[in-house]
Amino acid sequence: GSPAMNFLKGHVRVNGVATFEGPNGVKLPLKNAPTASDGRPVVYGVRPEHFTIADDGADAEIIVVEPTGSETQVFAKVGGEQVVAVFRERHQFNPGDKVKLKPDPSLVHLFDDATGKRL
Secondary structure (H helix, E strand, O other): OOOOOEEEEEEEEEEOEEEEEOHHHOEEEOOOOOOOOOOOEEEEEEOHHHEEEEEEEEEEEEEEEEEOOOOEEEEEEEOOEEEEEEEOOOOOOOOOOEEEEEEOHHHOEEEEOOOOOEO
């Protein structure tokens, strides 16, 4: 698809609840974690259209905003890594804005960092 899926490298953390711990301490939600996974190196994949703005999201800084008619593509830095989010609803974003981006945990893809296989 276009834009492409976002990929972040990090680890699974299981402490009552499963989370993804990514670059520079970024924490993102997981619906469930693979078995025996605490500390497992993974790649967290999320499609641009599966982000929302939410108070419990990850800190993000807007870099570029590209309105494309019915959608707005937003390029942002999360934990120092660039991600792309696509919004159909109206938002007033400007470069430099700080927002909280949250992926839908039920739509996240986890991959084994060593093999690339989906978990």
